[in-house]
Amino acid sequence: MGNSQPPPANPRFVSASRSFAQHELEDLKSLFKSLAAQSQSNGRYISPSIFQAYFGLKGALGERMFNLVTQKRNDHKLTFEDLVVAKATYEKGTKDEIEEFIYQLLDVNDDGVLGRSDLESVVIAMLEIIFSMEISERGSNSHQDIVDVFLNAATFSKNGERSSNKSMSFEDFRSWCTLIPSARKFLGGLLTPPDPGRPGCQVPRLLCSENVHSSMLLLRKEYAWHIGGALSPHELEEWKLLYHSAMNGLSFNTFLGSISNDEGSAVLIIKDKEGHIYGGYASQPWERHGDFYGDMKSFLFQLYPKLAIYRPTGANSNLQWVYVYLFS
Numbered sequence: 001m002g003n004s005q006p007p008p009a010n011p012r013f014v015s016a017s018r019s020f021a022q023h024e025l026e027d028l029k030s031l032f033k034s035l036a037a038q039s040q041s042n043g044r045y046i047s048p049s050i051f052q053a054y055f056g057l058k059g060a061l062g063e064r065m066f067n068l069v070t071q072k073r074n075d076h077k078l079t080f081e082d083l084v085v086a087k088a089t090y091e092k093g094t095k096d097e098i099e100e101f102i103y104q105l106l107d108v109n110d111d112g113v114l115g116r117s118d119l120e121s122v123v124i125a126m127l128e129i130i131f132s133m134e135i136s137e138r139g140s141n142s143h144q145d146i147v148d149v150f151l152n153a154a155t156f157s158k159n160g161e162r163s164s165n166k167s168m169s170f171e172d173f174r175s176w177c178t179l180i181p182s183a184r185k186f187l188g189g190l191l192t193p194p195d196p197g198r199p200g201c202q203v204p205r206l207l208c209s210e211n212v213h214s215s216m217l218l219l220r221k222e223y224a225w226h227i228g229g230a231l232s233p234h235e236l237e238e239w240k241l242l243y244h245s246a247m248n249g250l251s252f253n254t255f256l257g258s259i260s261n262d263e264g265s266a267v268l269i270i271k272d273k274e275g276h277i278y279g280g281y282a283s284q285p286w287e288r289h290g291d292f293y294g295d296m297k298s299f300l301f302q303l304y305p306k307l308a309i310y311r312p313t314g315a316n317s318n319l320q321w322v323y324v325y326l327f328s
Contacts (some may be wrong), residue, residue, distance in 0.1 A: 013081040016088035028087070030312045032080045045077035056194030060108040061125035065190060068105060087191055102187050103173050114168040116156060123150045126186055129194070130201055130225065146222050152306035153179045179308040182229025206230055208241035216246055218277055223303045227267060227281060230299055232310045239267065256322065260286045269303070276303040282320050294319030 017025060035054055038046035038117065051069075052062040069086040070078050107114045108121050124147060154176045158169040168176070177184035186200025196202065204224045208217070219239075222265050228236045243258035259266050266286060269279040283297035298319045302308040312319060 010081055011087075012085050014084040019088040019092040020084070025084070028083060028316055029080065032083055041077070046083075047078075048076055054193070055190060056129060057125075057190060058128055059125045060121040061105075061129075061190075064105055064108045064110070067110065067189075068101070072110070072314065090188075090191055098188060099174065099177070102171070102184075105187065105190075106168075106173065109265055113160065113162075114173065115165060116151060116154070119154055119168065120147060120151055121185075123147050123183075126183065127222065130186065130203065146220070149307045150180065150183070153308055159300055180226060180229065181309055182226050185229055200229070202228065202233060202236045204236045204239045206239055206241070208244075209247075212241065212244065212247060216244065217241075217302050218271055218303075219267070223269075223277075226303065226307050227301055227309075230281070230301075230311070234263065242266070256286065260322070275304070276302075278302045286320070286321055286322055288322055289320075292318045292321045 020028070033043060035046040035050050036043045039045065039050045041047065048063070048066045050256055051066050052058070055062075055065075057065055060146065066078065067074070070076075070082050071085070089097055091098075103114065105283070106118055106122050108118050109115075127143065127146065154167040154168060155172045156168050157172055157204065158167045160167060183201055184200075189199030189201075192198050194201070202225075203221055206217070206224060207221060224239065240262075242262055243255050245255075248258060260267075263285050266282045267279060268282070269277065271277045278301065280300045281298055282294065284294045288291075294317075296312050296314065296319070298312065300310040302310075
């Protein structure tokens with residue numbers, strides 16, 4: 001009896017601990033103690049409600065994250081070892097390990113099949129968190145059109161084993177993340193506190209004159225967030241309206257004059273006769289040039305009927321150009 005030994009250390013926890021510096025482990029321990037105290041668990045575990053409240057997670061996305069962090073035990077108890085193992089994989093793992101974790105996170109039904117309904121639940125939770133909007137069931141809310149543009153960007157190519165419905169494969173998921181980098185940033189930063197610096201949460205503030213009603217703008221705040229996913233944080237503070245055809249007229253020279261008077265980068269948005277909305281981001285100021293110029297930070301995008309970012313392939317340098325004789 002006197003020779004009893006302590007239980008062997010969890011090998012996953014031991015390995016995960018090596019991913020952190022000592023001060024990082026101490027910070028995690030302090031965080032765990034604080035949240036465990038709020039959970040009224042005598043310091044033994046964190047409850048689901050306290051976990052979701054601290055990290056600002058809601059609905060199916062918050063429930064699924066707690067389920068993954070607790071290694072699917074379904075005991076509603078998040079231990080210190082759980083926290084260390086999850087953050088080591090989700091934040092400090094390889095690119096493949098991190099994306100595999102996020103891929104599992106999207107399977108909110110935990111049935112091993114990532115279907116359209118799973119992705120819809122995640123998109124709804126994501127928009128509710130970022131924009132503080134309430135989105136009800138399909139077809140009963142005006143925000144459903146925004147949810148649909150996220151879903152329309154997804155591919156479901158994996159044949160189902162138990163049904164005829166196709167699901168999203170891991171490669172489909174990676175392609176979706178490439179098309180919507182804002183979503184990838186957001187889904188990769190959920191175990192950090194929900195402050196303005198949280199990855200994927202920064203939304204540009206849109207500035208326009210008082211006589212421009214918000215209903216006139218093609219650039220909804222959700223669209224601006226999507227475009228911003230391909231930009232650096234310092235480019236996401238304020239975006240100023242330089243030209244609007246309803247306000248400034250349909251002269252192409254007026255358009256060029258309006259955007260060339262600004263010395264920064266620019267976002268151009270177009271709506272065609274079919275209602276499709278798309279455009280491009282020019283990283284360099286619009287200037288008179290006899291040839292192409294610009295850099296690889298420029299890109300094209302779609303906003304409706306689906307979201308997408310298309311970055312330069314690098315096959316050539318045909319990025320920006322203003323034909324000098326178009327200036328009057």
